[in-house]
Amino acid sequence: MAKPQTVRLSPAPVVAACANLGGKHESHGPLHAFFDRLEPDAYFGKKTYEQAEAAMQAAVLAAALEKAALGPEDLDCVFGGDLLNQCIGTTFALRNVPVPLYGLYSACATMGEALSLAALMISAGFLDRAAALTSSHFCCAERQYRMPLPYGSQRHPTAQWTATAAGCALLAREGTGPRITHVTRGRVVDKGVADPNNMGAAMAPAALDTLRAFFRDTAYTPADFDRIITGDLGKLGSRILLELAGREGLDFAGRHSDCGLLLYDLERQDMHCGGSGAGCSAAVFCGYIVSMLQKRRWNRVLFAPTGALLSPTSTLQEESIPGICHVLCISNERE
Amino acid sequence: MAKPQTVRLSPAPVVAACANLGGKHESHGPLHAFFDRLEPDAYFGKKTYEQAEAAMQAAVLAAALEKAALGPEDLDCVFGGDLLNQCIGTTFALRNVPVPLYGLYSACATMGEALSLAALMISAGFLDRAAALTSSHFCCAERQYRMPLPYGSQRHPTAQWTATAAGCALLAREGTGPRITHVTRGRVVDKGVADPNNMGAAMAPAALDTLRAFFRDTAYTPADFDRIITGDLGKLGSRILLELAGREGLDFAGRHSDCGLLLYDLERQDMHCGGSGAGCSAAVFCGYIVSMLQKRRWNRVLFAPTGALLSPTSTLQEESIPGICHVLCISNERE
Numbered sequence: 001m002a003k004p005q006t007v008r009l010s011p012a013p014v015v016a017a018c019a020n021l022g023g024k025h026e027s028h029g030p031l032h033a034f035f036d037r038l039e040p041d042a043y044f045g046k047k048t049y050e051q052a053e054a055a056m057q058a059a060v061l062a063a064a065l066e067k068a069a070l071g072p073e074d075l076d077c078v079f080g081g082d083l084l085n086q087c088i089g090t091t092f093a094l095r096n097v098p099v100p101l102y103g104l105y106s107a108c109a110t111m112g113e114a115l116s117l118a119a120l121m122i123s124a125g126f127l128d129r130a131a132a133l134t135s136s137h138f139c140c141a142e143r144q145y146r147m148p149l150p151y152g153s154q155r156h157p158t159a160q161w162t163a164t165a166a167g168c169a170l171l172a173r174e175g176t177g178p179r180i181t182h183v184t185r186g187r188v189v190d191k192g193v194a195d196p197n198n199m200g201a202a203m204a205p206a207a208l209d210t211l212r213a214f215f216r217d218t219a220y221t222p223a224d225f226d227r228i229i230t231g232d233l234g235k236l237g238s239r240i241l242l243e244l245a246g247r248e249g250l251d252f253a254g255r256h257s258d259c260g261l262l263l264y265d266l267e268r269q270d271m272h273c274g275g276s277g278a279g280c281s282a283a284v285f286c287g288y289i290v291s292m293l294q295k296r297r298w299n300r301v302l303f304a305p306t307g308a309l310l311s312p313t314s315t316l317q318e319e320s321i322p323g324i325c326h327v328l329c330i331s332n333e334r335e
Numbered sequence: 336m337a338k339p340q341t342v343r344l345s346p347a348p349v350v351a352a353c354a355n356l357g358g359k360h361e362s363h364g365p366l367h368a369f370f371d372r373l374e375p376d377a378y379f380g381k382k383t384y385e386q387a388e389a390a391m392q393a394a395v396l397a398a399a400l401e402k403a404a405l406g407p408e409d410l411d412c413v414f415g416g417d418l419l420n421q422c423i424g425t426t427f428a429l430r431n432v433p434v435p436l437y438g439l440y441s442a443c444a445t446m447g448e449a450l451s452l453a454a455l456m457i458s459a460g461f462l463d464r465a466a467a468l469t470s471s472h473f474c475c476a477e478r479q480y481r482m483p484l485p486y487g488s489q490r491h492p493t494a495q496w497t498a499t500a501a502g503c504a505l506l507a508r509e510g511t512g513p514r515i516t517h518v519t520r521g522r523v524v525d526k527g528v529a530d531p532n533n534m535g536a537a538m539a540p541a542a543l544d545t546l547r548a549f550f551r552d553t554a555y556t557p558a559d560f561d562r563i564i565t566g567d568l569g570k571l572g573s574r575i576l577l578e579l580a581g582r583e584g585l586d587f588a589g590r591h592s593d594c595g596l597l598l599y600d601l602e603r604q605d606m607h608c609g610g611s612g613a614g615c616s617a618a619v620f621c622g623y624i625v626s627m628l629q630k631r632r633w634n635r636v637l638f639a640p641t642g643a644l645l646s647p648t649s650t651l652q653e654e655s656i657p658g659i660c661h662v663l664c665i666s667n668e669r670e
Contacts, residue, residue, distance in 0.1 A: 047652075087440045314421075
């Protein structure tokens with residue numbers, strides 16, 4: 001019998017406040033009204049894109065604290081990370097913030113890991129309030145993972161577009177708002193996909209693996225959810241997930257969406273297979289998803305950010321691409 | 336009043352089994368008898384150094400499980416990371432291990448973060464058994480952070496030597512062995528040191544910050560500990576820590592050691608300021624420190640791995656170097 005991967009949180013921590021921001025392309029997407037700030041300057045007033053990304057994380061953390069009428073001194077811990085080598089988006093954002101940090105890396109699933117660990121630690125009574133914080137930046141990611149920006153390289157049809165976006169969610173033991181009722185920790189899954197321009201295909205099996213574990217570990221069925229929202233599988237990865245899930249009797253049709261598909265209008269915007277990046281699922285969660293729960297348009301949602309655990313070095317060494325997915329159940333009920 | 340950063344763990348998880356391995360230079364150091372395996376082949380039988388590092392992590396995880404007479408199916412979660420871009424040492428090590436992963440990044444403090452989170456989650460009752468897993472590899476780190484290896488660049492007198500080493504500690508709710516009784520989460524501390532060849536100086540203020548928080552949050556004084564062992568501050572960083580701590584009335588003299596100083600014989604081995612790397616504190620903990628506790632030569636130890644949160648990009652952009660330190664109290668008593 002498979003080992004349980006899910007923890008039912010009792011008490012279930014509350015999503016007390018959220019803040020997000022996006023860049024120019026995000027401002028032209030269908031979710032533009034669900035952003036706290038849309039910043040057309042890719043430098044964010046700084047000298048380099050990496051400094052811009054750190055400033056974006058600092059900005060969403062400050063904005064979320066302001067919404068909750070809290071200061072950094074009210075926060076027990078930050079759980080955060082990003083895609084930059086050595087996670088300098090997060091560490092430099094916190095250089096002047098006197099709050100402890102547990103630094104995380106799950107590629108584009110980092111927001112799922114951050115929300116999970118923050119929720120677990122709050123539910124256990126170890127922390128009163130914690131922040132889940134992450135980001136991505138198209139210009140940083142492009143030059144770090146792919147090609148120098150001025151080279152203007154052509155993109156593959158199955159490629160995804162790294163969002164310039166950041167999100168911060170403040171979780172608390174007490175308060176009103178949607179609650180994180182279950183977290184399911186994900187395993188590293190590698191089915192041998194080796195094309196770094198097709199990360200949706202590499203991540204879809206990981207999404208299925210953790211979603212399968214959630215439904216196995218709990219009494220829920222897909223029909224219990226208003227939405228099942230994966231992180232950045234994009235168009236092709238989403239199609240693969242629905243097909244793989246269907247073969248196992250998990251019918252996600254009609255209730256599945258994907259952060260990478262929600263963030264951009266793929267008909268009008270030239271984003272190929274959709275959005276990606278640790279900031280994509282973070283910004284969609286901290287804007288659209290939490291808003292829809294707060295307005296009670298939705299009552300219960302599964303949030304399943306996915307990450308592709310490759311590096312440029314592993315690609316050059318002809319390795320296949322492991323994926324990971326962490327799943328959270330977020331509900332307006334306490335369970 | 337400063338916010339507490341320390342959690343007292345009750346029940347206190349037990350360090351049930353440990354395994355470590357080192358490379359050629361580690362086999363010539365004073366701790367050679369405290370390694371499970373010393374491997375002179377820097378490739379570890381693989382084609383690349385990065386594949387070697389992943390294989391090292393897989394090997395120590397398998398060895399620790401074997402010592403505990405467990406299989407991967409008995410493990411609830413791995414908490415791990417490494418210094419490679421996108422942490423591919425850990426993710427590729429777990430490609431064929433069906434155990435959930437929370438991926439971490441705290442540079443050379445990663446073992447401290449991994450042990451902390453694993454201990455917290457076990458103490459809360461969310462997990463029965465978890466592994467803390469990390470590594471570093473001189474050849475990977477040198478070419479990723481500094482210069483191509485064949486270039487043979489001269490090293491700065493204040494530089495430290497990245498250990499080729501890995502460590503895995505299995506924590507459990509039940510069992511016999513030393514126990515993790517307290518964890519103190521660290522903040523990002525940046526005092527403006529910008530020399531990437533002097534990371535000890537950059538990290539010492541972070542070590543002081545978290546150690547100060549531990550003594551502030553608990554009733555302990557330095558005299559209550561057989562050893563206070565920082566991670567990789569090296570010779571210069573250790574001297575800075577002792578001086579800074581002394582100014583605040585924290586007398587570590589006579590009981591302070593540093594994993595970077597313990598791992599090599601600085602008189603005989605040409606390691607300049609000492610060892611470093613996520614694998615350094617991990618291997619010293621999983622060998623020497625845990626052994627001394629198991630043999631009851633020591634009764635209570637503070638373990639304080641430190642990390643320098645820089646990247647080659649942040650250095651080129653003339654940023655100073657933030658540091659972090661996570662502190663654990665490990666004891667043969669239950670508190």
